[in-house]
Structure formats: C-alpha cells, structure tokens
Amino acid sequence: MKARKLLMIPGPIEFEPEVLQPMSTPTTSHVAPDFVESFGNSLDMMKEVWLAPSGQPFIVAGSGTLAMDMAASNLVEQGDHALVISTGYFGERYAELLKRYTDNVDMLKAEHGKVVPVDQIEDQFKKKNYKLLTFTHVDTSTAVINDPRPIAELGKKYNVITILDGVCSVAGEEIRQEEWGIDIAFTASQKAIGVPPGLALLVASQKAMKAWNNRKTPVANYYADWNNWLPIMEAYGNRKPAYFGTPAVNLVLALEKSLQIILREGMETRFKRHKKIGKAFREAMKAAGLKMIPDEDRVSANTLSAPYYPSGVNGKEFLQKVSEEGIILAGGLIADIKTQYFRVGHMGAVNRSDLLATIGAIESALRNSGHKIEPGICLKKAQEILDS
Numbered sequence: 001m002k003a004r005k006l007l008m009i010p011g012p013i014e015f016e017p018e019v020l021q022p023m024s025t026p027t028t029s030h031v032a033p034d035f036v037e038s039f040g041n042s043l044d045m046m047k048e049v050w051l052a053p054s055g056q057p058f059i060v061a062g063s064g065t066l067a068m069d070m071a072a073s074n075l076v077e078q079g080d081h082a083l084v085i086s087t088g089y090f091g092e093r094y095a096e097l098l099k100r101y102t103d104n105v106d107m108l109k110a111e112h113g114k115v116v117p118v119d120q121i122e123d124q125f126k127k128k129n130y131k132l133l134t135f136t137h138v139d140t141s142t143a144v145i146n147d148p149r150p151i152a153e154l155g156k157k158y159n160v161i162t163i164l165d166g167v168c169s170v171a172g173e174e175i176r177q178e179e180w181g182i183d184i185a186f187t188a189s190q191k192a193i194g195v196p197p198g199l200a201l202l203v204a205s206q207k208a209m210k211a212w213n214n215r216k217t218p219v220a221n222y223y224a225d226w227n228n229w230l231p232i233m234e235a236y237g238n239r240k241p242a243y244f245g246t247p248a249v250n251l252v253l254a255l256e257k258s259l260q261i262i263l264r265e266g267m268e269t270r271f272k273r274h275k276k277i278g279k280a281f282r283e284a285m286k287a288a289g290l291k292m293i294p295d296e297d298r299v300s301a302n303t304l305s306a307p308y309y310p311s312g313v314n315g316k317e318f319l320q321k322v323s324e325e326g327i328i329l330a331g332g333l334i335a336d337i338k339t340q341y342f343r344v345g346h347m348g349a350v351n352r353s354d355l356l357a358t359i360g361a362i363e364s365a366l367r368n369s370g371h372k373i374e375p376g377i378c379l380k381k382a383q384e385i386l387d388s
C-alpha cells in the first residue's frame with residue numbers, strides 16, 4: 001500500500017514532480033547567468049498569469065503575509081485612510097497589519113458566508129477620502145469569494161487604490177488584473193501557483209507605482225521597501241544580475257517551471273477547470289446533505305470549500321478517518337465556529353482522480369461516523385458534473 005497521503009488542504013497543495021525537481025538540484029549563485037534568465041522569465045510569466053501586461057511584478061522570499069505587508073507598507077503613510085473589506089480571518093489580519101502604518105483603518109465585515117454589498121462600500125467611500133481599500137478575493141477561512149470587478153470599478157470612480165489578497169485565488173480563480181483595474185494582486189507560492197512555500201509574489205499596477213513614488217515619508221518597513229526591490233526586479237527583468245537580499249534560488253527555479261506549466265494549460269482553460277472542480281465538489285457535499293459556509297453558489301470559491309459537519313459527526317474523529325483513507329484535510333479556522341466545519345483545498349495541479357479520491361474518502365468517513373447516506377451518492381454527483 002502506498003504510504004504517501006494526498007494533501008488536499010488549502011495550501012500547501014500537491015506539487016507537480018517537474019516543479020519539485022529543481023528543489024533538489026545544487027543551488028547556483030543568484031547572479032549566475034542561468035539563474036538570472038530563470039528569474040527574468042518568471043517575472044515575464046507572472047504578468048501573463050496575472051493578466052497584467054504593464055504591471056510591475058515582485059518575487060521576494062517570504063510567505064503570503066509578506067506580500068500583504070509589502071503592499072501596505074509601500075502604499076500607506078501615517079494619516080492615510082485605509083478600508084478593509086473582511087470576509088474572514090485574512091481580512092481581520094489585514095486590518096491588524098495596516099494599523100502598523102496608519103491609525104486610520106476602518107473595516108467593513110461580512111457575516112460568515114456572505115460578502116459586503118458593494119453599495120455599502122460605496123456609502124463608506126462617500127463618508128471619507130480613502131487612499132486604499134483591501135479585500136480578500138477568496139478568504140481561506142470561509143471559502144467566500146468576492147467578485148473583484150465591482151470593487152475595482154468603485155476604486156476607479158473614487159480614485160482609491162484597490163488591493164486584492166489573491167493568496168487563495170491567483171492562478172485558480174479568474175483574475176484579469178489590468179482589464180479589471182485592480183492595483184495590487186498578490187499571492188504566495190504554496191497555493192494555486194503550485195510551488196513549495198517561501199515566495200511572496202505581487203504585481204503592482206502603474207497607478208500603484210505612481211502612488212508609491214509620490215510618498216512624502218520613507219517606507220516604514222526596511223525588508224519590504226520597493227526602493228530596495230524595484231531596482232532588483234528591473235535588473236533581473238533586463239536579464240542583469242543584482243542583489244539586495246539573497247533570493248530563494250531553488251524556489252525561483254521551481255516557480256519558473258510551475259509558471260510554464262500554468263501557461264501551457266492556458267489561463268482560460270485553467271479558470272474553467274477550477275470552476276468545474278469547485279462546482280463538482282460543492283454539489284457532491286450537498287448530495288450528502290452537508291451545508292457549506294458560503295450561503296450561495298455566487299459567493300462560493302472554486303479553489304477550496306468549507307462544509308459544515310453534519311449533526312452528530314465529531315469533527316476531530318471524522319478528519320482522522322479521512323486521513324486513514326489517505327487524504328489530508330484541514331479543520332476550521334474562524335474562531336467562533338472552528339469546530340463546526342472543515343476545509344478542502346482543490347486548486348492548482350489537482351486532477352479528477354484526486355478530487356474523486358477525496359470525495360470517496362469523505363463519503364466513507366461520513367458513513368463510518370454514523371451519517372446515513374447511500375454509498376456512492378457524492379461520487380455520482382461529482383462525476384455527473386465532471387463529465388458534463
């Protein structure tokens with residue numbers, strides 16, 4: 001029996017062997033010509049994946065929280081007004097983070113499973129002159145997705161910089177950064193972009209770069225300061241070596257591979273594939289009578305799902321049973337309902353067999369936990385959708 005388990009949490013995800021291979025090759029110099037080429041190629045491909053041909057990409061060693069910090073510290077000065085649209089744990093984190101840079105942080109918070117209505121955001125914009133707004137495209141704690149389009153439209157109308165936390169969405173959910181007018185979109189390597197943890201990846205619009213250029217005070221974060229990183233990204237972009245902080249050499253080589261795989265699939269195909277997988281998974285859970293945190297399909301993410309345990313099923317025991325079936329899932333993350341739901345990541349390289357294996361394991365664990373369902377009912381539903 002295979003000892004290896006399938007990692008179906010919302011990041012880190014399962015990685016392609018082709019991507020893992022550069023992780024074990026001897027580390028080269030960060031100024032070696034081959035590495036400079038790979039770094040430059042990765043920057044170019046990021047613009048294609050983000051659909052932001054005139055964006056400025058950044059690749060920096062760190063986790064997704066560094067990408068959040070980089071956007072905040074470079075664009076916020078003390079006294080600026082910032083608005084956070086929160087659909088879960090990571091919205092709250094963003095508000096805490098922004099408070100390090102300005103005292104004027106407001107938050108509009110959605111109920112679990114819902115989004116903040118766009119009218120409410122506009123009402124808030126009428127009250128104060130905001131410099132920027134942040135929103136979580138897919139909140140990994142609730143599996144709620146925000147439609148970026150109307151938010152970016154409002155940003156344009158009120159001249160507010162829009163920051164999309166795409167840690168659980170970039171390279172999975174549909175994002176057209178430039179066409180939609182999103183100023184900053186960032187992610188972390190371990191999610192749908194499909195590279196082991198350790199890279200913060202961000203693309204800034206020209207409007208965001210201009211706002212940064214017009215700052216009156218120094219950036220209050222030394223490591224994240226674009227004054228340090230922009231010359232490095234420009235140099236690598238021009239295939240020239242440069243140094244500020246040592247890049248995560250092997251991770252960048254892995255990133256180059258993964259971006260090639262993503263672009264080989266094509267962004268349109270990839271968006272469609274995630275939509276189908278997301279739908280198949282949700283419908284499979286519903287077939288077993290499980291409720292999900294997002295209360296409508298319209299606000300349900302395709303990169304992960306967050307079903308509630310059915311009544312009478314003990315979450316801890318259920319996750320243990322699924323693990324014995326060879327599948328690793330994640331527990332809840334939102335403090336007040338943490339023990340009532342679980343999370344399943346289905347993004348990036350996830351394929352049909354991974355999804356069906358996961359659904360099969362959940363179904364067996366539910367039955368073994370006393371939840372009475374017909375064998376195969378979830379798999380049948382998922383297959384119907386995957387085959388359509």
Ligand code: PMP
Nearest residue numbers: 063064065090138140167168188
């Ligand atoms: N934002 C979102 C939406 C996330 O899902 C995460 C990580 N799960 C983060 C930010 C923070 O990323 P990291 O854990 O890599 O710092």
